[in-house]
Amino acid sequence: MAPQDTPSLAEPTARGRAPQVNPELLPAALVLTCAVLLIVATKLLNPGSSFMHQLDAVLVTSIFLVVASFGQGLTILLGGIDLSIGVVVGLAAIMVSTLTNGRDAAILWVVPATLGFAAFIGLVNGLGVALARVPPFIMTLASSISFYGVGLAFTLGVAQRPVAPGLTSLMVARVAGVPIPVLLLLGFVIIATIFQNGTSDGRKLYAVGSSPGAARVLGLPIAELTILVYTLSGLCAGISGILLAGYSSAATINIGDPLLLPTIAAVVIGGARVVGGRGIYLGTFAGALFLSALDTIITVLNLSQGVRDIIEGAIIVFALLLQSERWRAARR
Amino acid sequence: MGAALRRLRRIRPAGGATVAAMIYLALYTIYASSEASATSVFGLTNLFNNTVVLAIASAGLTVVVLAGEFDLSAIGVIAIANVVMATTSIGILGWFGALILVLLIGVAVGLLNGWLVATLQLQSLAVTIGTMIACEGVALLILTAPGGQVNEAIVSTLSGVLGVVPVALVIIAGVLLAWLVLVRTRLGIALYAVGTDATAARLSGLSVERTKLLAFVLAGVAYALAGFMLSCQTGSGDPRASHTLLLYMYASVAIGGTSLMGGRGGVLGSLFGAGILSVMQKMLFALGAASFYTSIFSGIIMLVAIFIHNISELLAHLRRRVA
Numbered sequence: 001m002a003p004q005d006t007p008s009l010a011e012p013t014a015r016g017r018a019p020q021v022n023p024e025l026l027p028a029a030l031v032l033t034c035a036v037l038l039i040v041a042t043k044l045l046n047p048g049s050s051f052m053h054q055l056d057a058v059l060v061t062s063i064f065l066v067v068a069s070f071g072q073g074l075t076i077l078l079g080g081i082d083l084s085i086g087v088v089v090g091l092a093a094i095m096v097s098t099l100t101n102g103r104d105a106a107i108l109w110v111v112p113a114t115l116g117f118a119a120f121i122g123l124v125n126g127l128g129v130a131l132a133r134v135p136p137f138i139m140t141l142a143s144s145i146s147f148y149g150v151g152l153a154f155t156l157g158v159a160q161r162p163v164a165p166g167l168t169s170l171m172v173a174r175v176a177g178v179p180i181p182v183l184l185l186l187g188f189v190i191i192a193t194i195f196q197n198g199t200s201d202g203r204k205l206y207a208v209g210s211s212p213g214a215a216r217v218l219g220l221p222i223a224e225l226t227i228l229v230y231t232l233s234g235l236c237a238g239i240s241g242i243l244l245a246g247y248s249s250a251a252t253i254n255i256g257d258p259l260l261l262p263t264i265a266a267v268v269i270g271g272a273r274v275v276g277g278r279g280i281y282l283g284t285f286a287g288a289l290f291l292s293a294l295d296t297i298i299t300v301l302n303l304s305q306g307v308r309d310i311i312e313g314a315i316i317v318f319a320l321l322l323q324s325e326r327w328r329a330a331r332r
Numbered sequence: 333m334g335a336a337l338r339r340l341r342r343i344r345p346a347g348g349a350t351v352a353a354m355i356y357l358a359l360y361t362i363y364a365s366s367e368a369s370a371t372s373v374f375g376l377t378n379l380f381n382n383t384v385v386l387a388i389a390s391a392g393l394t395v396v397v398l399a400g401e402f403d404l405s406a407i408g409v410i411a412i413a414n415v416v417m418a419t420t421s422i423g424i425l426g427w428f429g430a431l432i433l434v435l436l437i438g439v440a441v442g443l444l445n446g447w448l449v450a451t452l453q454l455q456s457l458a459v460t461i462g463t464m465i466a467c468e469g470v471a472l473l474i475l476t477a478p479g480g481q482v483n484e485a486i487v488s489t490l491s492g493v494l495g496v497v498p499v500a501l502v503i504i505a506g507v508l509l510a511w512l513v514l515v516r517t518r519l520g521i522a523l524y525a526v527g528t529d530a531t532a533a534r535l536s537g538l539s540v541e542r543t544k545l546l547a548f549v550l551a552g553v554a555y556a557l558a559g560f561m562l563s564c565q566t567g568s569g570d571p572r573a574s575h576t577l578l579l580y581m582y583a584s585v586a587i588g589g590t591s592l593m594g595g596r597g598g599v600l601g602s603l604f605g606a607g608i609l610s611v612m613q614k615m616l617f618a619l620g621a622a623s624f625y626t627s628i629f630s631g632i633i634m635l636v637a638i639f640i641h642n643i644s645e646l647l648a649h650l651r652r653r654v655a
Contacts, residue, residue, distance in 0.1 A: 081457075083579070128635070135593070138586045138638055141579055146631025152624035261404070261461045268458035306476070309469025316462035320454045 071233025079276025089256025092241025122234020210277025348589010392554025400594025408467025413559020418480030418569025442552025527594030
């Protein structure tokens with residue numbers, strides 16, 4: 001028996017005396033500070049460029065993870081998980097590039113169609129989890145494997161097609177000196193924070209996540225909320241995929257795969273618990289920004305891929321260790 | 333505690349393996365009826381060679397999942413094992429020395445995961461992402477690009493036949509035997525108890541920490557063995573070869589009827605789960621279906637298996653009510 005487990009029996013009383021300030025803000029702010037420090041360090045390592053330039057670079061490359069992590073964060077908040085994010089990002093990217101095929105005129109219908117398809121995959125996940133009662137881990141894994149097959153069928157024999165130049169230029173254009181992706185990012189973070197931590201639906205998610213039984217007794221629409229959350233997660237992965245296609249100006253079906261595990265890591269580094277009911281979006285955003293900044297600084301250091309991976313893995317473990325220290329301190 | 337143990341014994345044999353076994357037999361029958369070579373020694377050897385890596389890795393994952401944790405580090409361990417085999421199995425170590433080294437690496441990564449999760453109480457789903465990435469980094473340091481060579485002696489032996497029995501099947505049987513011994517030990521029972529309800533297990537005097545630690549170590553050894561077998565299949569090293577394996581490992585475990593919440597299921601089911609994913613590929617190929625159908629059907633089979641598990645559990649529940 002580990003000695004630090006004993007105080008957990010006294011946890012409810014400790015929570016009862018919680019201060020007025022949202023206690024989840026502290027870890028989020030801490031991770032955000034670390035991310036900013038990483039960006040500063042990147043600038044110091046790379047003296048040729050200005051700080052604003054580095055900041056822009058990190059923010060622009062972080063947008064894919066930031067957007068996709070929002071959906072992951074919502075599903076984890078409900079005590080679930082979305083393993084289909086990587087595949088949905090890839091499918092959205094390939095769909096938007098195949099259908100636009102380099103024509104700007106097509107953007108008007110292709111983007112909504114792509115977002116609709118991404119949301120549809122999320123809807124299927126949500127229906128499976130909420131109505132068919134399939135465990136989220138299995139439902140989203142199964143749907144991602146199946147829809148990956150659909151994507152393979154869709155791209156069969158089709159050479160890589162160029163993305164519409166409109167989307168590509170969106171990712172590099174600037175308004176008043178600020179890159180458009182950075183503005184999109186800020187807008188997204190504000191809307192996401194308001195939804196998760198400011199609306200009644202958002203508050204209900206916390207209730208369902210921390211105690212599904214109590215939420216049922218209260219008569220909260222658990223099934224509807226679950227379906228909503230998975231659909232939103234699919235939608236976010238779709239947005240991420242479209243932006244990624246614009247950024248890389250061409251897409252492959254596997255383009256989203258490297259995003260899946262970082263979305264989980266971002267949510268947890270941001271202070272959420274995998275069992276649900278905890279964590280704010282600002283934390284997830286900070287986690288995603290932190291991981292992207294980490295990626296940038298490791299690239300700037302010009303290390304071999306092997307050393308990069310080792311450092312990145314160690315830092316993820318270390319960040320989790322700091323978060324768990326906080327949990328332990330909160331229990332005391 | 334005695335009563336609780338008896339109850340554990342009663343629910344364990346079902347473990348979901350029967351459903352997986354039936355699906356496996358059904359798919360194999362379709363495969364065998366459309367492909368003449370399916371029942372030949374050659375066809376069976378080929379089938380089990382395709383299954384063995386996923387089967388062993390899924391078996392290891394099952395042990396951790398039963399204890400109520402997640403482990404994503406498998407592909408990292410398999411990658412290290414593969415590149416170590418490709419760089420050392422011919423030189424000074426010889427294949428046996430390399431195998432021992434690889435197994436020790438598996439133990440080491442398992443200990444690290446176990447320490448982080450069981451002792452420091454970090455969330456396994458996230459922390460094993462970290463160890464997985466770090467392990468892949470180590471593999472890339474050992475071998476920066478695909479290459480190297482695995483000792484020819486084991487490549488031909490372990491992918492061949494022993495008399496008329498495929499060696500891969502013998503190894504899968506060995507893993508199953510090890511599992512059957514494990515569930516009869518104190519640790520095996522503790523795995524189920526800890527996975528079902530860690531607090532209850534702690535109160536009845538089991539060490540949750542030690543049980544989870546050992547679960548990760550056993551899993552690490554299994555991943556290392558899977559990496560060893562992968563090397564024997566491919567004959568060379570590739571630090572990225574194991575990348576696609578992870579999601580299919582979880583699919584195998586789920587199809588095999590092991591609950592991802594912990595405490596229910598077993599390795600036998602996961603072995604059949606891995607078998608299903610491999611035999612389905614063969615079946616669809618024999619039927620002349622395009623390769624993307626394999627992916628589409630893998631997901632559907634997962635859901636079908638879960639659906640049947642749920643139905644059979646519901647029936648068992650109703651039967652208990654009636655009795």
